[in-house]
Every structure is written in C-alpha cells, then in structure tokens.
Amino acid sequence: MSWLDRILGREQRARPSIKSDDPFIAEWFGLNGGAGAHVDAQRASGLATAGACIAVISQALAAVPLNVYRRTANGGRDRATEHPLYAVLHDAPNGVMTAFEAREALIASLMISGNAYAALDWNARGQVTGLHPLDPGRVAVERVESGRLRYRVTDRNGRLRVHLQEEILHLRYRLARDGVMGLSPIQLARETFNLALTQQDTAAGLAAKGNRPSGALVFPNMLGAEAQNRALGALERKINANTLMSNVMVLDGGVEWKSFSMTAKDAELLESRKLTNLDICRIWGVPPTVVGILDHGTYSNVEMESRALVVRCLAPMARRIEQAMNVALLPAGSRRALFVEHDLAGLLRGDMKARYESYRIGREWGWLSPNEIRGWENMPEIDGGDEYLSPLNMTPIDERNASTGTGEGNEAA
Numbered sequence: 001m002s003w004l005d006r007i008l009g010r011e012q013r014a015r016p017s018i019k020s021d022d023p024f025i026a027e028w029f030g031l032n033g034g035a036g037a038h039v040d041a042q043r044a045s046g047l048a049t050a051g052a053c054i055a056v057i058s059q060a061l062a063a064v065p066l067n068v069y070r071r072t073a074n075g076g077r078d079r080a081t082e083h084p085l086y087a088v089l090h091d092a093p094n095g096v097m098t099a100f101e102a103r104e105a106l107i108a109s110l111m112i113s114g115n116a117y118a119a120l121d122w123n124a125r126g127q128v129t130g131l132h133p134l135d136p137g138r139v140a141v142e143r144v145e146s147g148r149l150r151y152r153v154t155d156r157n158g159r160l161r162v163h164l165q166e167e168i169l170h171l172r173y174r175l176a177r178d179g180v181m182g183l184s185p186i187q188l189a190r191e192t193f194n195l196a197l198t199q200q201d202t203a204a205g206l207a208a209k210g211n212r213p214s215g216a217l218v219f220p221n222m223l224g225a226e227a228q229n230r231a232l233g234a235l236e237r238k239i240n241a242n243t244l245m246s247n248v249m250v251l252d253g254g255v256e257w258k259s260f261s262m263t264a265k266d267a268e269l270l271e272s273r274k275l276t277n278l279d280i281c282r283i284w285g286v287p288p289t290v291v292g293i294l295d296h297g298t299y300s301n302v303e304m305e306s307r308a309l310v311v312r313c314l315a316p317m318a319r320r321i322e323q324a325m326n327v328a329l330l331p332a333g334s335r336r337a338l339f340v341e342h343d344l345a346g347l348l349r350g351d352m353k354a355r356y357e358s359y360r361i362g363r364e365w366g367w368l369s370p371n372e373i374r375g376w377e378n379m380p381e382i383d384g385g386d387e388y389l390s391p392l393n394m395t396p397i398d399e400r401n402a403s404t405g406t407g408e409g410n411e412a413a
Contacts, residue, residue, distance in 0.1 A: 041186045044193040045112045047200065049277040050186075052291035053284045058107040060314055061321070062100045065343040066090065071336075080338055084127045085329055089340065093118075093131035105133045106171060107317070111284065113137075114184035116171040117151070119163060120329070128329045131169065141170075141180055149180065169328040171321060189283045196276045203269065218256045285313040310347045318342040345376075366390050 045054060068086040069077040080086055093102045102118075110116040113136040121130030140152040149170070151163040172182030186193055217231060274295070281288050287305035288295075294302075325340045349355055355377075362368035371385035 114182035
C-alpha cells in the first residue's frame with residue numbers, strides 16, 4: 001500500500017501478511033480442548049434431535065415473510081415492493097434458488113457452523129440485486145489494517161477470489177472474542193454432542209450384533225486348544241445359523257455362560273439418550289415437544305411451548321438476521337428510510353375462534369378497521385373498509401354534552 005493509499009484509507013484486495021480468524025484451523029489442529037476435543041459438525045447435525053432442531057428453526061424462519069419496509073411520515077411502514085432487494089428476499093435471490101431455499105440454507109449453516117455467508121450482487125444505483133449463499137468451509141475471514149474485513153472464497157475448481165466487506169453478507173451465531181467470527185453451537189457444546197454420538201455408536205454396535213452381549217463359555221475342567229476351537233466353532237455356527245432354532249443352545253458338561261457386558265437396560269442406555277436429547281434441545285432453545293419428544297407433553301403445554309418457540313428461539317434469531325441484513329444489504333443512507341424485518345405475527349396467531357375474538361375486540365374499541373382484519377386473513381379489501389369505530393362510552397364528556405345540547409348552565413336551570 002502506497003503512502004497515498006494510507007492517507008486516503010483505500011482498501012486493497014491482496015496483502016501478504018494478514019491475521020486469519022478462520023475457526024476451521026483450530027478445529028483441524030484440535031485446539032478446542034475438553035473431553036471431546038473436536039466434534040464433526042456435519043455428523044453431529046445428523047443426530048435425529050439435532051436435525052429436528054435445525055429443521056424447525058430454519059424452515060420456520062424461511063417460511064415467514066421477510067419484507068423490505070419503507071418508513072412513513074406518520075411513524076408507520078409500507079412495503080417497498082418496487083425496491084430490487086424486496087424481490088431478492090421475497091421471491092428469488094439468484095437464478096437457481098428460491099427465497100425459501102436460500103434463507104433455509106443460510107440459517108442451517110448459521111446453526112451448524114456458527115457462520116453463514118452469501119456473496120452480493122450490486123447494481124449501479126447501490127442496490128442489492130442478487131444473493132448467493134456460500135459454503136462456510138470455503139470462506140476465510142481476514143481483518144485488514146483499517147479494521148475492516150476481507151473474505152477469501154475458494155470455489156469448487158480451487159480458484160481463490162477475494163471479496164471486500166461490502167460484497168459479503170456475514171451472519172454470526174454468537175460473536176467470538178475476536179469480534180470477527182461466529183461461534184458454532186455444536187463446538188460450544190461439543191461434550192454434549194460427543195456423548196450423543198458415542199451413545200448412538202453404542203446402540204448401533206448392539207444392533208449390529210443382534211443385541212447379543214459378549215461373554216465367555218466357562219468349563220469346569222481344563223481344555224486343550226483343539227477342544228476350545230471346536231467349542232467356539234460350534235457356538236459361532238449356532239449363532240450365525242438363520243433358523244428358527246438358532247436361539248436355542250445346549251450346554252452340557254457343566255458349561256456356564258458368563259456375560260462380559262451390561263445390557264442396554266442395565267446400563268440405562270435409553271434413559272441416558274433421552275437426557276442427551278433434552279440437552280440438545282436446550283442448546284438451540286427449542287422446546288422438546290416441538291421436535292417430537294412428548295414424554296411429558298399435554299394438550300395445554302404443547303400449545304404454550306409452540307408459542308415459547310417463537311418468543312424465545314425464533315424471535316432472537318430473526319432479530320440477529322435482520323440487523324445483519326440491514327447493515328450488509330442497505331447502504332447507510334438507505335437505512336434512514338428502509339429496513340428489513342421478519343413478519344412473525346402469523347406464528348403467534350391462535351386458532352380461528354381466538355383470532356376472531358381478538359378481531360372483534362379491536363374492531364369494537366376502534367383500533368382495527370375491516371380492511372386490516374381482512375388483510376391478515378388473506379382476504380381482499382372492501383369499499384368503506386378503512387373506517388374506524390369509536391365507542392360511545394369512550395367519547396370525551398365535553399364532546400358528548402355538546403352533541404346533546406346539555407351543559408353546566410342547563411343542568412343548573
């Protein structure tokens with residue numbers, strides 16, 4: 001960088017010596033410590049409970065509307081449907097993905113690796129016209145001397161391309177101490193996932209052996225090597241025989257069977273796996289009943305936990321994504337009038353009876369119009385549907401007296 005570039009603060013795409021903040025390097029060398037030094041995030045996300053948590057959050061947030069709004073003069077908002085970013089987030093971000101697919105991929109990547117990246121396309125007017133999700137394993141993040149970030153992306157052909165900070169959307173699950181990278185929830189709770197994977201391998205090993213425990217044949221007298229081989233061969237042929245009588249064994253001559261391993265019941269394998277599944281739900285803040293763990297589920301608490309999913313899990317994740325998108329997808333000048341926001345109202349709505357009761361209260365007390373209610377129910381507007389009611393008993397007393405022609409003087413007369 002020349003002295004002129006230093007004075008003007010220009011940024012370059014290449015520099016020989018820059019600190020790298022790539023968490024995959026630490027994972028490669030096993031520097032995360034703990035009983036489970038490193039857990040394969042892709043394998044851990046394949047656990048049934050982990051996969052269900054990731055699917056619930058990513059699909060739920062990808063399904064709700066993500067709109068671009070324009071602030072109005074009266075403090076309200078209008079959808080900026082004419083803005084190019086609206087089509088990117090609402091319809092299709094690129095030529096091969098739908099908006100649902102791209103958002104689902106970004107959120108799933110965020111929950112697995114702790115970071116999600118997307119390359120941005122800008123037009124000449126400073127508006128985002130395209131969004132291309134990237135594999136987080138192919139992205140390395142660097143902090144340049146000015147404090148800004150630079151992204152090195154390796155494509156499928158091994159070619160390296162450098163992107164500046166304005167060209168990348170970077171979502172972080174939880175900001176690391178370096179202030180650059182996000183932390184993977186799987187690596188943060190790697191001991192829990194290591195235990196879950198070990199339990200799964202144990203159960204798979206038992207199933208592969210037909211749930212037959214290992215053990216020994218104990219003879220009362222000494223046997224030679226040839227007799228031992230004959231006994232083991234006979235036992236193996238009996239076990240491997242695919243007949244109805246293969247489970248029946250005859251042990252004579254005082255032979256006893258001594259098991260070396262505990263059964264799944266004695267080891268409480270099933271109970272320990274249930275507790276581990278609950279721990280995985282706690283990592284992402286997903287209520288157990290939402291992912292199908294119904295051991296303590298009832299009709300009432302299932303409905304409440306569905307609302308808890310929105311309030312405690314989806315809403316914070318939505319806010320994390322919204323703020324990152326507002327910074328990365330909208331220039332500083334545009335953020336004064338435009339903003340990106342999820343519409344989570346549909347997830348909090350009750351059944352038809354509860355919705356209509358709330359509509360009735362809002363309509364009678366004057367803060368809802370018929371067209372607003374019809375819009376929430378995906379119904380077209382009607383003529384005269386923008387009028388608001390005013391309850392008679394809520395009218396100011398001076399206006400009521402004026403309308404009836406009564407006052408203090410008339411009352412005294």
